[in-house]
Amino acid sequence: MRLALSACAPFSLQAIITSHGWARLSPFFVEHQTAALGRVERLSTGRVVELIIREAGDGVTVETPDRLEGFEREEVARKVWWMLRLGEDLSPFYEAVREEPRLAHLEREGIGRILRSPTVFEDVVKVLLTTNTTWDRTVRMVEALVTQYGDPLPTDPSRHAFPTPDQLAAVREEDLRAIGVGYRAPYLIDLARRVADGEVDLEQLKDDNLPADRVRRLLQDLQGVGEYATALLMVLVGRYDAIPVDTVARERVSQEWYGGRPVGDEEIDRAFARWGEWKGLVYWWWPWSRDTGCKKQEAECR
């Protein structure tokens, strides 16, 4: 089966794949030879399929070896639409950065979109697994979680979809610790249980009309989600005025604007304040002149 989906111009699938490390996190995978983004996906019916996404025409094609029913095709299209932000019109962003020579290439090269998971739940789990650890460990933790608890792909049972909230909610804390997530185990189980029970509706965060304060409060109410994780998740759901301030950001901004002296959150915010609602996206795509902060998270260095 093959689906064709169009995107708001300018568009570059390659730019999305390299937008951050998410494409390296299971169940995403990258076919480097064909420049395709792949993913093992569990549909709402419980069916597990492999999706291969390639750039084509004014958007992408989505291929799967499986024959899908009409409603399944709609679900796949909806998910890919969200993951790649196909409907996002970034022209106001490009307009805002047009006067900045170091960002002028973004529009020309179709850079701006950031890869995200099909569900906010999956992104919250992955962000939790990026905190207080190195990138390589994040990759291993996500891989272990997917392999242990996600549904297998029928045609290749060694590969799995991302586990659902119900599946993670049923896991024992000691079993999660055993796969290496450490102290994050109770946070993950608490999150999965609250989502599975309907106490927390993370998918409502996809709604642009939800007030930013409410989005922030809902995220910060989750165990293990602090200021950095909240800001990163806000950017992922499309709230581009948030800056994920971690040690990498601190060091980069310190070197770029403050002569290497230690900086606080306010100074980081001030450095990007002139881009207003787009400052988080400007931070994301800023061409850092020094190779600071990439000692550990090499996969995220562009």
Next chain:
DNA sequence: GGTAGACCTGGACGC
């Protein structure tokens, strides 16, 4: 409100 220490793991380093 601000600060210190614990959480957890793997890599780097010294012996």
Next chain:
DNA sequence: GCGTCCAGGTCTACC
């Protein structure tokens, strides 16, 4: 080979 230190973001106890 072994022990120690360090890095990462969040939470909690304490002042």
